[in-house]
Amino acid sequence: GEDVEQSLFLSVREGDSSVINCTYTDSSSTYLYWYKQEPGAGLQLLTYIFSNMDMKQDQRLTVLLNKKDKHLSLRIADTQTGDSAIYFCAESLPNAGNNRKLIWGLGTSLAVNP
Amino acid sequence: DGGITQSPKYLFRKEGQNVTLSCEQNLNHDAMYWYRQDPGQGLRLIYYSQIVNDFQKGDIAEGYSVSREKKESFPLTVTSAQKNPTAFYLCASSMGRRRNNEQFFGPGTRLTVL
Numbered sequence: 001g002e003d004v005e006q007s008l009f010l011s012v013r014e015g016d017s018s019v020i021n022c023t024y025t026d027s028s029s030t031y032l033y034w035y036k037q038e039p040g041a042g043l044q045l046l047t048y049i050f051s052n053m054d055m056k057q058d059q060r061l062t063v064l065l066n067k068k069d070k071h072l073s074l075r076i077a078d079t080q081t082g083d084s085a086i087y088f089c090a091e092s093l094p095n096a097g098n099n100r101k102l103i104w105g106l107g108t109s110l111a112v113n114p
Numbered sequence: 115d116g117g118i119t120q121s122p123k124y125l126f127r128k129e130g131q132n133v134t135l136s137c138e139q140n141l142n143h144d145a146m147y148w149y150r151q152d153p154g155q156g157l158r159l160i161y162y163s164q165i166v167n168d169f170q171k172g173d174i175a176e177g178y179s180v181s182r183e184k185k186e187s188f189p190l191t192v193t194s195a196q197k198n199p200t201a202f203y204l205c206a207s208s209m210g211r212r213r214n215n216e217q218f219f220g221p222g223t224r225l226t227v228l
Contacts, residue, residue, distance in 0.1 A: 008154075031214050042118075042204055042219035043157075050214075088156070092215045099145075099164055100215040106156040 002026050004105040006089055011111045018076040020108045022089030025070060029091035030100075032065065034074045037086045037107070046074070046087075076110075084112045117141070118220035120205050125225045127199075135190045135223045137205035144210030146188035147217060150174060151202040160203075163188055164210055192225065199227045 003025045012018045024032070030051050035043040049056045049063045049072070056063045062075040076083055086107040095101040118139040127133045139146065148160040159172030163182040177196025182188055188207075192199045202224050206217040 031216070033216060035219075040222070040224075042120075042221045043206075043217075045216055045218065048214070048216060099210075101159075101162075102215060102217060104157045106154065 002093060002103045004089055004091055004103050006087075006105040006108045008106065009109050009111070011113060012079050014079060014081060014112055014114050016079055018074075018079045018083065018110055018112075020074045020076075020087050020089075020110065022072040022074075022105055023070055024072065024089075024091045024103070026091065026093055026103070027067075027070065029093055029103075031092040032063075032072050033088075033090045033092070033102070034061075034063065035088040035090065037088065039085075043088060079110075079112050081112045081114060084110055086110070118205060118207055118218060120203075120220035120223050123221065123223060125223055127225070127227050129227055130194045132194060133192050133199075133225065135192065135203055135205075135225070137188045137190065137220060138186055139188075139207045139218075139220075140186060141207055141218065142185070143207035143218075144185070145208045145215075146182070147206040147208075148172075148178070148180065148188070148190045149204040149206065151204055151222075157204065160190065199225060201225060 033048040034046045037043045060077045064073045088107045089105040090102045121136045147162040149157040161180040163169035179191045204222045205220040208217045
Protein backbone atom coordinates (compact mmCIF):
# COMPACT_ATOMS: atom_id res chain seq x y z
CA GLY A 1 0.00 0.00 0.00
CA GLU A 2 0.91 3.64 -0.25
CA ASP A 3 1.05 5.46 3.04
CA VAL A 4 3.31 8.05 4.62
CA GLU A 5 3.02 8.70 8.34
CA GLN A 6 4.35 11.48 10.52
CA SER A 7 3.78 12.56 14.08
CA LEU A 8 1.53 15.61 14.11
CA PHE A 9 3.27 17.87 16.62
CA LEU A 10 6.78 18.62 17.89
CA SER A 11 7.84 21.30 20.35
CA VAL A 12 11.46 22.29 20.96
CA ARG A 13 13.39 25.09 22.62
CA GLU A 14 15.27 27.62 20.55
CA GLY A 15 18.84 26.48 19.99
CA ASP A 16 18.07 22.78 20.45
CA SER A 17 18.00 20.26 17.62
CA SER A 18 14.68 19.16 16.13
CA VAL A 19 14.13 15.70 14.72
CA ILE A 20 11.05 15.10 12.60
CA ASN A 21 10.31 11.51 11.71
CA CYS A 22 8.48 9.90 8.82
CA THR A 23 7.67 6.32 7.88
CA TYR A 24 6.54 5.06 4.52
CA THR A 25 5.24 1.73 3.30
CA ASP A 26 6.10 1.44 -0.41
CA SER A 27 9.60 0.11 -1.03
CA SER A 28 9.53 1.23 -4.70
CA SER A 29 9.96 4.88 -3.76
CA THR A 30 12.97 6.46 -5.42
CA TYR A 31 13.13 9.96 -4.00
CA LEU A 32 11.93 11.19 -0.62
CA TYR A 33 11.30 14.84 0.09
CA TRP A 34 10.95 17.27 2.94
CA TYR A 35 8.83 20.37 2.43
CA LYS A 36 8.21 23.31 4.76
CA GLN A 37 4.97 25.27 4.96
CA GLU A 38 4.72 28.53 6.88
CA PRO A 39 1.27 29.78 7.93
CA GLY A 40 -0.92 30.80 5.01
CA ALA A 41 1.80 30.05 2.44
CA GLY A 42 2.62 27.45 -0.16
CA LEU A 43 5.07 24.59 0.35
CA GLN A 44 8.79 25.15 0.02
CA LEU A 45 11.06 22.27 -0.96
CA LEU A 46 13.71 21.98 1.76
CA THR A 47 15.67 18.95 0.66
CA TYR A 48 15.38 15.50 -0.84
CA ILE A 49 17.26 12.24 -0.74
CA PHE A 50 17.63 9.49 -3.30
CA SER A 51 16.67 6.07 -2.04
CA ASN A 52 20.17 4.60 -2.43
CA MET A 53 21.60 7.15 0.00
CA ASP A 54 21.73 6.88 3.79
CA MET A 55 22.35 10.48 4.66
CA LYS A 56 22.33 13.94 3.15
CA GLN A 57 23.48 17.11 4.87
CA ASP A 58 22.71 20.65 3.80
CA GLN A 59 23.80 23.37 6.23
CA ARG A 60 21.58 22.97 9.34
CA LEU A 61 19.55 20.16 7.79
CA THR A 62 20.45 16.48 7.97
CA VAL A 63 18.31 13.82 6.33
CA LEU A 64 18.70 10.20 7.42
CA LEU A 65 17.17 7.34 5.48
CA ASN A 66 16.82 3.80 6.80
CA LYS A 67 15.53 1.93 3.80
CA LYS A 68 15.25 -1.39 5.63
CA ASP A 69 12.86 0.12 8.18
CA LYS A 70 11.35 2.57 5.65
CA HIS A 71 12.12 5.41 8.01
CA LEU A 72 13.11 8.95 7.08
CA SER A 73 14.10 11.72 9.45
CA LEU A 74 14.87 15.42 9.19
CA ARG A 75 17.17 16.93 11.78
CA ILE A 76 17.33 20.70 12.12
CA ALA A 77 20.37 21.86 14.09
CA ASP A 78 20.26 25.00 16.24
CA THR A 79 16.51 25.41 15.72
CA GLN A 80 15.34 29.00 15.42
CA THR A 81 11.92 30.60 15.87
CA GLY A 82 11.82 31.07 12.09
CA ASP A 83 11.83 27.29 11.74
CA SER A 84 8.32 27.14 13.25
CA ALA A 85 6.19 25.68 10.46
CA ILE A 86 4.57 22.50 9.22
CA TYR A 87 6.99 19.99 7.72
CA PHE A 88 5.75 17.50 5.12
CA CYS A 89 7.39 14.25 4.16
CA ALA A 90 6.63 12.90 0.66
CA GLU A 91 7.75 9.91 -1.40
CA SER A 92 7.93 9.61 -5.17
CA LEU A 93 6.31 6.49 -6.62
CA PRO A 94 5.70 5.17 -10.14
CA ASN A 95 2.37 6.11 -11.67
CA ALA A 96 0.57 5.15 -14.88
CA GLY A 97 2.20 6.02 -18.20
CA ASN A 98 5.82 6.26 -17.04
CA ASN A 99 4.87 9.12 -14.75
CA ARG A 100 5.52 9.54 -11.08
CA LYS A 101 3.36 10.74 -8.21
CA LEU A 102 4.02 12.07 -4.74
CA ILE A 103 2.47 10.48 -1.68
CA TRP A 104 2.24 12.96 1.18
CA GLY A 105 2.30 12.67 4.92
CA LEU A 106 -0.12 14.78 6.96
CA GLY A 107 2.64 17.09 8.15
CA THR A 108 4.39 17.71 11.47
CA SER A 109 3.73 21.05 13.13
CA LEU A 110 6.99 22.28 14.70
CA ALA A 111 6.73 24.86 17.46
CA VAL A 112 9.96 26.56 18.55
CA ASN A 113 9.82 28.15 21.97
CA PRO A 114 12.16 31.02 22.89
CA ASP B 115 12.37 35.78 -11.79
CA GLY B 116 10.91 32.31 -12.26
CA GLY B 117 8.12 30.90 -10.19
CA ILE B 118 4.50 29.94 -9.80
CA THR B 119 1.79 32.50 -9.22
CA GLN B 120 -1.72 31.91 -7.98
CA SER B 121 -4.45 34.48 -7.91
CA PRO B 122 -6.27 35.70 -6.03
CA LYS B 123 -4.82 35.00 -2.58
CA TYR B 124 -8.27 35.17 -0.96
CA LEU B 125 -11.54 34.44 -2.70
CA PHE B 126 -15.09 34.62 -1.41
CA ARG B 127 -18.06 33.19 -3.26
CA LYS B 128 -21.69 32.51 -2.58
CA GLU B 129 -22.89 28.94 -2.41
CA GLY B 130 -23.95 27.61 -5.82
CA GLN B 131 -21.56 29.77 -7.84
CA ASN B 132 -18.74 28.40 -9.94
CA VAL B 133 -15.35 29.96 -9.34
CA THR B 134 -12.05 29.70 -11.24
CA LEU B 135 -8.65 29.78 -9.56
CA SER B 136 -5.68 30.87 -11.61
CA CYS B 137 -2.26 29.19 -11.70
CA GLU B 138 0.60 30.36 -13.93
CA GLN B 139 4.22 29.20 -14.07
CA ASN B 140 7.23 30.48 -16.00
CA LEU B 141 9.55 27.62 -15.06
CA ASN B 142 9.02 25.83 -18.39
CA HIS B 143 7.70 22.84 -16.46
CA ASP B 144 5.72 20.21 -18.30
CA ALA B 145 3.64 18.97 -15.37
CA MET B 146 1.21 20.91 -13.21
CA TYR B 147 -0.91 19.90 -10.23
CA TRP B 148 -3.79 21.10 -8.07
CA TYR B 149 -4.04 20.14 -4.41
CA ARG B 150 -6.58 20.87 -1.76
CA GLN B 151 -5.48 21.35 1.84
CA ASP B 152 -7.82 21.10 4.81
CA PRO B 153 -6.74 21.32 8.44
CA GLY B 154 -5.34 18.01 9.66
CA GLN B 155 -5.72 16.31 6.28
CA GLY B 156 -2.50 17.18 4.52
CA LEU B 157 -2.53 17.59 0.74
CA ARG B 158 -5.02 15.82 -1.48
CA LEU B 159 -4.54 15.72 -5.25
CA ILE B 160 -7.44 17.09 -7.31
CA TYR B 161 -6.14 17.04 -10.90
CA TYR B 162 -2.81 16.90 -12.65
CA SER B 163 -1.51 17.47 -16.14
CA GLN B 164 1.67 16.00 -17.58
CA ILE B 165 1.45 17.80 -20.92
CA VAL B 166 -0.54 20.48 -22.72
CA ASN B 167 -4.10 19.49 -23.68
CA ASP B 168 -4.03 16.47 -21.38
CA PHE B 169 -4.96 16.05 -17.72
CA GLN B 170 -5.95 13.29 -15.31
CA LYS B 171 -8.14 13.08 -12.23
CA GLY B 172 -6.48 12.85 -8.87
CA ASP B 173 -7.93 11.44 -5.69
CA ILE B 174 -10.73 14.00 -5.18
CA ALA B 175 -11.69 15.29 -8.64
CA GLU B 176 -15.46 15.30 -8.14
CA GLY B 177 -16.90 18.82 -8.32
CA TYR B 178 -13.79 20.26 -9.98
CA SER B 179 -12.71 20.84 -13.58
CA VAL B 180 -9.46 21.95 -15.21
CA SER B 181 -8.03 22.89 -18.59
CA ARG B 182 -4.46 22.93 -19.96
CA GLU B 183 -4.52 24.94 -23.16
CA LYS B 184 -1.10 26.47 -22.55
CA LYS B 185 2.02 25.05 -20.95
CA GLU B 186 2.19 27.97 -18.53
CA SER B 187 -1.40 27.89 -17.27
CA PHE B 188 -3.55 25.35 -15.40
CA PRO B 189 -6.76 26.98 -14.12
CA LEU B 190 -9.01 25.12 -11.69
CA THR B 191 -12.79 25.62 -11.64
CA VAL B 192 -14.63 24.79 -8.44
CA THR B 193 -18.17 24.02 -9.51
CA SER B 194 -21.40 24.15 -7.57
CA ALA B 195 -21.29 20.34 -7.48
CA GLN B 196 -18.42 20.44 -4.98
CA LYS B 197 -20.15 19.88 -1.64
CA ASN B 198 -17.58 21.47 0.64
CA PRO B 199 -15.42 23.84 -1.39
CA THR B 200 -14.06 26.01 1.42
CA ALA B 201 -10.36 25.13 1.62
CA PHE B 202 -6.82 26.22 0.80
CA TYR B 203 -5.91 25.40 -2.80
CA LEU B 204 -2.32 24.86 -3.87
CA CYS B 205 -0.96 24.69 -7.38
CA ALA B 206 2.38 23.04 -8.14
CA SER B 207 4.55 22.25 -11.13
CA SER B 208 7.40 19.89 -11.91
CA MET B 209 9.68 18.94 -14.78
CA GLY B 210 7.41 15.97 -15.46
CA ARG B 211 8.50 12.49 -16.43
CA ARG B 212 11.69 12.34 -14.45
CA ARG B 213 12.73 10.08 -11.63
CA ASN B 214 13.14 13.11 -9.39
CA ASN B 215 9.64 14.56 -9.50
CA GLU B 216 10.26 17.45 -7.13
CA GLN B 217 7.29 19.78 -7.17
CA PHE B 218 7.40 23.54 -6.75
CA PHE B 219 4.42 25.28 -5.20
CA GLY B 220 2.60 28.54 -5.61
CA PRO B 221 1.53 30.67 -2.62
CA GLY B 222 -2.01 29.22 -2.55
CA THR B 223 -5.55 30.56 -2.79
CA ARG B 224 -7.87 30.45 0.20
CA LEU B 225 -11.43 29.97 -1.00
CA THR B 226 -14.32 30.66 1.33
CA VAL B 227 -17.84 29.84 0.24
CA LEU B 228 -20.49 31.74 2.16
